[in-house]
Amino acid sequence: MSLLDYFKTKKTPSTAVTAKERLQIIVAHQRGERDVPDYFPAMKQEIIEVIRKYVQIDSDQVTVQLDQNDDHLSVLELNVTLPEK
Amino acid sequence: MHMAQIIVVTSGKGGVGKTTSSAAIATGLALKGHKTVVVDFDIGLRNLDLIMGCERRVVYDFVNVINGEANLNQTLIKDKRTSNLYILPASQTRDKDALTKEGVGRVLDELRKEFEYIICDSPAGIETGAMMALYFADIAIVTTNPEVSSVRDSDRILGMLQSKSKRAEDGLEPVKEFLLLTRYSPTRVATGEMLSVADVEEILAIPLLGVIPESQAVLKASNSGIPVIVDQESDAGQAYSDSVARLLGEDVAMRFVTEEKKGFLKRIFGS
Numbered sequence: 309m310s311l312l313d314y315f316k317t318k319k320t321p322s323t324a325v326t327a328k329e330r331l332q333i334i335v336a337h338q339r340g341e342r343d344v345p346d347y348f349p350a351m352k353q354e355i356i357e358v359i360r361k362y363v364q365i366d367s368d369q370v371t372v373q374l375d376q377n378d379d380h381l382s383v384l385e386l387n388v389t390l391p392e393k
Numbered sequence: 394m395h396m397a398q399i400i401v402v403t404s405g406k407g408g409v410g411k412t413t414s415s416a417a418i419a420t421g422l423a424l425k426g427h428k429t430v431v432v433d434f435d436i437g438l439r440n441l442d443l444i445m446g447c448e449r450r451v452v453y454d455f456v457n458v459i460n461g462e463a464n465l466n467q468t469l470i471k472d473k474r475t476s477n478l479y480i481l482p483a484s485q486t487r488d489k490d491a492l493t494k495e496g497v498g499r500v501l502d503e504l505r506k507e508f509e510y511i512i513c514d515s516p517a518g519i520e521t522g523a524m525m526a527l528y529f530a531d532i533a534i535v536t537t538n539p540e541v542s543s544v545r546d547s548d549r550i551l552g553m554l555q556s557k558s559k560r561a562e563d564g565l566e567p568v569k570e571f572l573l574l575t576r577y578s579p580t581r582v583a584t585g586e587m588l589s590v591a592d593v594e595e596i597l598a599i600p601l602l603g604v605i606p607e608s609q610a611v612l613k614a615s616n617s618g619i620p621v622i623v624d625q626e627s628d629a630g631q632a633y634s635d636s637v638a639r640l641l642g643e644d645v646a647m648r649f650v651t652e653e654k655k656g657f658l659k660r661i662f663g664s
């Protein structure tokens with residue numbers, strides 16, 4: 309790395325940091341979808357349709373996630389971003 | 394009585410260095426005195442034979458053995474350079490559906506009787522070929538490049554190892570997973586252009602088997618059909634040797650993970 313490069317890289321934020329942040333989100337999402345019961349995708353779709361009867365939303369404004377906290381407890385987490393009024 | 398170990402070299406993403414690593418690790422284990430066979434699961438796109446330099450000695454292949462058209466003795470290729478080392482080539486003409494769980498299981502059971510280590514070079518992807526390569530594994534070497542798509546695919550493969558492998562299905566002790574980070578460039582990590590070893594370790598959260606630097610020695614090795622681990626002058630060759638030692642339980646410090654120290658003038662004026 310030359311002196312010039314040194315100043316150049318200091319100015320822009322590191323792309324490796326961006327890569328890591330993106331991966332943390334991607335991987336968390338991927339792991340959430342792992343080992344979900346077979347009925348899950350269909351159930352998720354129906355939930356979205358029920359909400360759509362009342363509010364206009366896109367499918368990506370809804371996240372439905374199943375968290376297996378331990379052997380005895382699973383939590384179904386539903387997040388809906390409602391459009392601004 | 395020995396307990397044979399089935400090791401899959403897998404990744405999800407293509408072109409990350411699975412075949413390079415399978416050839417190097419199999420050769421490394423054989424050099425350490427362990428009777429080893431390396432099996433090409435990339436049906437239709439074989440290239441392990443090229444990396445091992447035995448392409449002209451292929452007569453029969455994995456699919457012939459599964460179909461009972463040839464036996465293992467006729468099909469296994471004995472490495473010319475390294476004793477204790479054998480290659481089971483893939484078929485060039487068939488497609489991946491030629492591999493069945495039953496057939497692969499039968500061949501692996503037979504190999505288990507003869508070999509200490511069975512290295513399975515997985516094809517890319519998450520379809521039949523890759524599934525067959527990982528299904529019977531005791532150990533998985535998850536080959537990953539420091540790149541977003543490769544790390545994501547490695548995480549998907551980890552999910553499959555944990556739910557779709559035989560060990561998972563049978564409720565046995567899970568497949569032992571290791572991270573092999575390849576094509577690593579400490580200089581680019583230092584400038585913030587590449588994910589670091591620590592970043593990838595943190596995201597995938599599995600033990601690190603080794604870090605293989607981006608190296609010109611790899612192309613040289615593949616040009617000549619000699620696994621890069623044989624080139625002990627090279628950084629990649631040494632890094633693979635270290636990884637094999639760790640696989641065998643030795644405690645070896647990581648090398649080639651930090652930027653090489655350059656002279657003061659070189660640092661100022663660039664190289």
Ligand SMILES: Nc1ncnc2c1ncn2[C@@H]1O[C@H](COP(=O)(O)OP(=O)(O)OP(=O)(O)O)[C@@H](O)[C@H]1O
Nearest residue numbers: 407408409410411412413517576606607608611612
């Ligand atoms: N450490 C390295 N340094 C430089 N080049 C490398 C390194 N490792 C692998 N390569 C190169 O990357 C390319 C892909 O390697 P390889 O064939 O081993 O990958 P693969 O994962 O088996 O690919 P596929 O998914 O197609 O089977 C080859 O050209 C190889 O020479």
Ligand SMILES: [Mg+2]
Nearest residue numbers: 411412435515
């Ligand atoms: Mg390959």
